Amino acid sequence: EPALYIVSTPIGNLRDITVRALETLAASAVIACEDTRVTGTLTHRYGLKTPLMPYHEHNSDRQRPKILETLEGGGSVALVSDAGTPLISDPGYRLVRDVVEAGYNVIPIPGASALLAGLVGSGLPSDTLLFAGFLPTKSGQKKTRLAELSVIPATLVLYESPRRLGATLAIMVEVMGADREASVARELTKRFETFERGTLSSLAQTFSGDAPKGEIVILIAPPEEKPEADEADADALLIVAMADMP
Numbered sequence: 209e210p211a212l213y214i215v216s217t218p219i220g221n222l223r224d225i226t227v228r229a230l231e232t233l234a235a236s237a238v239i240a241c242e243d244t245r246v247t248g249t250l251t252h253r254y255g256l257k258t259p260l261m262p263y264h265e266h267n268s269d270r271q272r273p274k275i276l277e278t279l280e281g282g283g284s285v286a287l288v289s290d291a292g293t294p295l296i297s298d299p300g301y302r303l304v305r306d307v308v309e310a311g312y313n314v315i316p317i318p319g320a321s322a323l324l325a326g327l328v329g330s331g332l333p334s335d336t337l338l339f340a341g342f343l344p345t346k347s348g349q350k351k352t353r354l355a356e357l358s359v360i361p362a363t364l365v366l367y368e369s370p371r372r373l374g375a376t377l378a379i380m381v382e383v384m385g386a387d388r389e390a391s392v393a394r395e396l397t398k399r400f401e402t403f404e405r406g407t408l409s410s411l412a413q414t415f416s417g418d419a420p421k422g423e424i425v426i427l428i429a430p431p432e433e434k435p436e437a438d439e440a441d442a443d444a445l446l447i448v449a450m451a452d453m454p
């Protein structure tokens with residue numbers, strides 16, 4: 209039976225791919241990928257001959273019907289992204305929705321994702337989690353979003369570009385308070401993987417200079433449970449309230 213397979217690929221270390229992922233990629237009629245050069249490196253490394261088809265933000269409306277045609281013809285399609293798990297701050301959601309609607313199976317082949325790798329190495333509570341993806345880039349919108357997130361009783365996971373890391377941490381100190389525990393995961397699964405753990409203010413200090421090299425996940429501990437909201441919580445609530453005012 210044909211299916212759309214959502215296949216996780218490595219986030220840096222090419223050996224982080226499952227046996228089942230490799231078997232699925234080999235058995236699919238086509239691999240829909242963000243960038244054929246990036247995925248080509250992976251298929252070449254593992255000797256996979258399955259044809260590649262670009263599927264990204266800018267051609268997805270055009271490509272989606274082709275994927276449905278492949279399924280109609282009895283062929284399975286594997287969806288991959290440049291790194292990690294598709295749909296996680298990556299394309300694929302609309303495709304999954306359309307394939308489900310068309311009545312075909314959607315089968316995840318789980319594997320690497322910076323979200324979970326960052327969480328489990330952070331040292332922060334892992335029982336309740338809110339993945340917020342990328343923050344808005346404009347500082348006003350970033351503040352508003354952080355204020356909304358600040359009061360949620362969960363460990364927060366965010367993706368951020370190394371270029372913006374220092375400025376974002378400084379805004380986090382302002383909105384969420386200097387003492388909130390946090391962790392910055394860099395270059396996960398790669399040679400120079402590091403975790404910086406500490407308070408938001410100490411992390412803002414650490415990353416106040418030049419942009420660090422490599423990819424970044426920011427993790428923030430849940431707000432401390434207190435009977436009374438403290439000043440940072442009050443500031444956060446105020447920023448949320450102001451954002452809703454005309």
Ligand code: SAM
Nearest residue numbers: 219220292293296321322367368395396423424
């Ligand atoms: N789909 C991917 C996943 O499952 O993690 C995420 C794709 S998103 C476009 C790319 C962002 O993920 C990067 O900017 C970075 O925040 C994070 N990321 C990806 N690989 C990473 C790595 N090896 N180390 C740290 N962060 C990483």
